[in-house]
Amino acid sequence: MANGQNLLCEKVKITSNFWNRYRKLVAKTVIPYQYNTLNDNIDVKLNKDAFADMRFYDGKIKSHAIENLKIAAGITQGKHSGMNFQDTDVYKWLEAAAYTLKYYPNQDLQKKTDDIVELIGQAQEEDGYLSTIFQINMPKRKFKRLQQSHELYSMGHYIEAGVAYYEATNNGKALEIAKKMADCLDENFGPESGKIHGAGGHPEIELALMRLYETTNEKKYLELTKYFVCERGKDPEFYDKQNIEDGIDNDFWPELKEYGEGYYFADKPVTEQDTAHGHAVRCVYFCVGLAHLARVTRDKELLDASKRLWKDIVKKQMYITGNVGQTQRGEAFTTDYDLPNDTVYGETCASVAMTFFAKQMIADNFNSEYADVIEKEIFNGALSGMSIDGTNYFYVNPLFMNPIESKDGHDKKHILTRRQPWFGTACCPANITRLIASLDQYLYEIKGDTILAHQYIANIAKFSDDIIIEQESNLPWEGEVVFNIENPNKKDFKFALRIPNWSKNNFKIYVDNKAIKPNVTEGVCYLDIKDSSVKVTLVLDMDTHIIRANEKVRQDIDQVAVQRGPIVYCAESADNKDDLWDYKLEEEPQFSFRYEKDLLGGVGKLITNDVKVLKKEEFDDGELYSFDKKNKYHSSQLTLIPYYAWANREEGQMSVWLHE
Amino acid sequence: MANGQNLLCEKVKITSNFWNRYRKLVAKTVIPYQYNTLNDNIDVKLNKDAFADMRFYDGKIKSHAIENLKIAAGITQGKHSGMNFQDTDVYKWLEAAAYTLKYYPNQDLQKKTDDIVELIGQAQEEDGYLSTIFQINMPKRKFKRLQQSHELYSMGHYIEAGVAYYEATNNGKALEIAKKMADCLDENFGPESGKIHGAGGHPEIELALMRLYETTNEKKYLELTKYFVCERGKDPEFYDKQNIEDGIDNDFWPELKEYGEGYYFADKPVTEQDTAHGHAVRCVYFCVGLAHLARVTRDKELLDASKRLWKDIVKKQMYITGNVGQTQRGEAFTTDYDLPNDTVYGETCASVAMTFFAKQMIADNFNSEYADVIEKEIFNGALSGMSIDGTNYFYVNPLFMNPIESKDGHDKKHILTRRQPWFGTACCPANITRLIASLDQYLYEIKGDTILAHQYIANIAKFSDDIIIEQESNLPWEGEVVFNIENPNKKDFKFALRIPNWSKNNFKIYVDNKAIKPNVTEGVCYLDIKDSSVKVTLVLDMDTHIIRANEKVRQDIDQVAVQRGPIVYCAESADNKDDLWDYKLEEEPQFSFRYEKDLLGGVGKLITNDVKVLKKEEFDDGELYSFDKKNKYHSSQLTLIPYYAWANREEGQMSVWLHE
Numbered sequence A, B: 001m002a003n004g005q006n007l008l009c010e011k012v013k014i015t016s017n018f019w020n021r022y023r024k025l026v027a028k029t030v031i032p033y034q035y036n037t038l039n040d041n042i043d044v045k046l047n048k049d050a051f052a053d054m055r056f057y058d059g060k061i062k063s064h065a066i067e068n069l070k071i072a073a074g075i076t077q078g079k080h081s082g083m084n085f086q087d088t089d090v091y092k093w094l095e096a097a098a099y100t101l102k103y104y105p106n107q108d109l110q111k112k113t114d115d116i117v118e119l120i121g122q123a124q125e126e127d128g129y130l131s132t133i134f135q136i137n138m139p140k141r142k143f144k145r146l147q148q149s150h151e152l153y154s155m156g157h158y159i160e161a162g163v164a165y166y167e168a169t170n171n172g173k174a175l176e177i178a179k180k181m182a183d184c185l186d187e188n189f190g191p192e193s194g195k196i197h198g199a200g201g202h203p204e205i206e207l208a209l210m211r212l213y214e215t216t217n218e219k220k221y222l223e224l225t226k227y228f229v230c231e232r233g234k235d236p237e238f239y240d241k242q243n244i245e246d247g248i249d250n251d252f253w254p255e256l257k258e259y260g261e262g263y264y265f266a267d268k269p270v271t272e273q274d275t276a277h278g279h280a281v282r283c284v285y286f287c288v289g290l291a292h293l294a295r296v297t298r299d300k301e302l303l304d305a306s307k308r309l310w311k312d313i314v315k316k317q318m319y320i321t322g323n324v325g326q327t328q329r330g331e332a333f334t335t336d337y338d339l340p341n342d343t344v345y346g347e348t349c350a351s352v353a354m355t356f357f358a359k360q361m362i363a364d365n366f367n368s369e370y371a372d373v374i375e376k377e378i379f380n381g382a383l384s385g386m387s388i389d390g391t392n393y394f395y396v397n398p399l400f401m402n403p404i405e406s407k408d409g410h411d412k413k414h415i416l417t418r419r420q421p422w423f424g425t426a427c428c429p430a431n432i433t434r435l436i437a438s439l440d441q442y443l444y445e446i447k448g449d450t451i452l453a454h455q456y457i458a459n460i461a462k463f464s465d466d467i468i469i470e471q472e473s474n475l476p477w478e479g480e481v482v483f484n485i486e487n488p489n490k491k492d493f494k495f496a497l498r499i500p501n502w503s504k505n506n507f508k509i510y511v512d513n514k515a516i517k518p519n520v521t522e523g524v525c526y527l528d529i530k531d532s533s534v535k536v537t538l539v540l541d542m543d544t545h546i547i548r549a550n551e552k553v554r555q556d557i558d559q560v561a562v563q564r565g566p567i568v569y570c571a572e573s574a575d576n577k578d579d580l581w582d583y584k585l586e587e588e589p590q591f592s593f594r595y596e597k598d599l600l601g602g603v604g605k606l607i608t609n610d611v612k613v614l615k616k617e618e619f620d621d622g623e624l625y626s627f628d629k630k631n632k633y634h635s636s637q638l639t640l641i642p643y644y645a646w647a648n649r650e651e652g653q654m655s656v657w658l659h660e
């Protein structure tokens, strides 16, 4: 972010009650819990149906992730256990731990993380290679089956962790390992003859190399990112050729054969890609690296590709909660305007990835639509991935759940009724954890002499030139946001405020308690700051809004969703005794808001009496179909809770969309 | 049906225009087309995505079904190709051909069918065994992996064909082969030590043995049926034990491993089964045999089981079109009141099987609800399986189809947009064909001195005692049904008429043109006939009815279906230019009916102006979600066609349920 005369953001300390509850939970409960899981100190209660591909576990119910590193390091003996990307569970945890050390210093934890960095260093090979499954079980197959090997994905996750850990603790070894890894890839991949001309089946390395580039400023990492981004999909037969050479039936997941190159987002070169498709996390991780690369290089074709893919996701394939990936089959995107609520996948990782993508986009272009998505994810789709107590996780985040349908074991068996303590593929738990732990990085963006505050999460931020901005806010429950700006050097700068999409028709800005006529461009209001002390007050619209989907989305026809502030609401059986689909909202329903501090970690509920419910007795003769009988209703009441907080009470139905 | 003093039905000749079009098509086009397919005279255009499990085809695009029999008979050399139940394609065709010979005598065809019977006799082993894949490719595995072998299923299909062919042509060889087959099973299966204590993974043999028993009156076939019906599910580990002995990984379909015994309806003994579950065709075929056995033996436990399973399907798991089997995953039932319209399976075979099940139930108990289902299937869910021209078939029959969703290759890839000329698993084409060819058997049931006319399809029927009933009717388009009863011997008998559920509140009966006060019991009206010539007129309700589903069916909330007479209607893009989900019917919409003789083989359309459609421009800013914007509509028109006739014009959306 730093460039010549640019302002710099030096430190952000989150003071928000809402987020500090989560961030303390992460530091005090989640990080130790996940440490014990990764170290096999506790048995993992793997739900056989919950994304636990037990083929890879040899009947074990341990994570074995640290053990794999120890075996690769020669410290212990044994075979690899777990997925071929099991290493990343450690790396993502390490990255999250690094972030917590910044806001919750902990010597005991730092000793453990230092040791893990040491262990990773020992497991890494001379040339920088590190993927324990290949090192332990199949050293001859290194880089020989990139379509499914996850080697670059795994190393990318370490690089992210190494950079984060270095930035948090100044541990040089952590960065050195990351660089050595990137150098190894640079040795093996590239246009030069003798190198491999291809990219990994699961993007991640691209976004990781960009982070390494920004930290080290070493051009070769930028070049390597560009190579991976642009090589992808250039030769659509690259994987097939590798697979034949490696032994056609030597697949890690034979069932992936039927998906084709689109699953890997490797069906076309990036410049020709115009829809998000294939495996959602693969696709969005790729977009993160692409957008970051485009932003730094100012390559027009890449910038255009980022925007095209952004628009396709956000304007055509994103759920109201921010979740993406409409189908379990391939954990994938489907097609534009196809948004089934009951069979959706909406992987937590995909929402986390959307936050990363949005951050790259807003960093480049101060347009509120990007920051709107960050807000949507952190308060809804991504946050839903973690339980209120921090130790249970959703992989799949549906917008409708009926326990009977989930348990019958057919099309909805991926829609779990409860969060799980762990998964065979444990990508999601550490992913939502690292997002919450690094949330301070998502509040401001700076360009030249403009500071953009785009998330209204209470904090105190320190910038260069001794500028301090204290943000007071009780969002997501209350709409007044106060910025106390201290500018002791009376520097001339611009303070920019994002106007959230849910408030764009109704907001007020006061400067030193005087209302101003806001100057809004692309959803961002710009203020000139000159004085040594300025108070800016933003008053947002906290009315309850009724949301309708575009009429091209057939699944939401005749239904509405309810949003208040950034929070998308849902109905749960715990509050509503009838089948949720039998409620029908009146036109323009009025909701009353009630904050309950002891409910679900403290949530604001919405309650309406403008609702009726189908009379059950009409059908009590047991017929499945009736002729010419009109529906009869009686008046009722409907209580909604925030979507992110669902499935934390007794098991029951949940629905975001409500009949009207 | 014949028993002492009982009346007998000697011959039924269908004269209905609607059905004669189909029945001529079957005799003149479908039977020759399928003959050429089975004999590899024409290449089969197998759609790779259309249930063509190419693993079993060795790259061939031929049926190979006759060739397999020739190889087994020693006439030609080679390996088996196709599914392990490929033989049944020949048997079901032979059965259908037998039925056509009764209404459309054809010496050339009869020469071919005689030859095929001869060939089958040559392929059959000394002991009666016949399953070409085992004989040719794996003779040592006979009866060793019943869970997936389809041996009993295949032999059952021959037995049905043999009985039908014998009854149609008096070919003794055809019956002899069937008996020899049944004797082979009797030798190998049963409670005696040394025999196999188990039943086949795919029920069929039960219903086939009951037909053989009724034709031969040989008690041992009844006993063997009872054994198979009652043994099923008694030892839930039977298949596992066989599989281990046969080699655990020697599966025909390894992917079936995850389904458990419920898939085979073998999780519990029949007396404990209370829900339809697992593979729909397996489950319903089993019910057919069960109901037939129960009817003949009067075994109370079995009669109760039949009724329990019937009620669960018809009152809780059946689509308004009569289709059953809600999910592609395992081609299976799911749970009560779960009726997704867009991911439904609704296999044509399952609807044909429901017709068989209903026939067994109505034969036992003159309750209109059973005959209602026969009517529902033959005019809707089953008939949808065949194109208007007879040579293309649906395997899956959805209630909603959007080409974009079907083609994106994910959760709806089994929902084909067009009927197919053939399938790798070609169970459905011959199944709907044999149902149409044998439709004359589904019009009357007799008990003692009561003749029940339960289907209103024009025909002339000859009964014992020289009774002739001529039924004049132009159903499904017109509602007046006239029965001219000739009773030259002035026999005292009861003539019973089913009152269809769609007409139960509005019908009239005239005897010799005089209105009578009907005496209705369980939906059946009984009349005493004594005179030598009686005219009975039944006037049915041909108003258009609006159907709503039980409020427990969440997928149909706020939607209605439209039915007129026995015909369930649907909307297609071919008649309606907006996205089908954007139409909204007004309260109590009025439809006008218009018969078009040149459309789709002659259909009655329904047209309404009581409908509005969402204004597209409301969303033209390209946003996926709008805040507090109300839906705006403009008035429109909606045209509906019969469900069975969908997908016979240009490709487009189809929906049975319409928003209201």
Ligand SMILES: [Zn+2]
Pocket (backbone or CB within 6 Å): A347, A348, A349, A350, A395, A426, A427, A428, A429, A431
């Ligand atoms: Zn994940």
Ligand SMILES: [Zn+2]
Pocket (backbone or CB within 6 Å): B347, B348, B349, B350, B395, B426, B427, B428, B429, B431
């Ligand atoms: Zn079938």
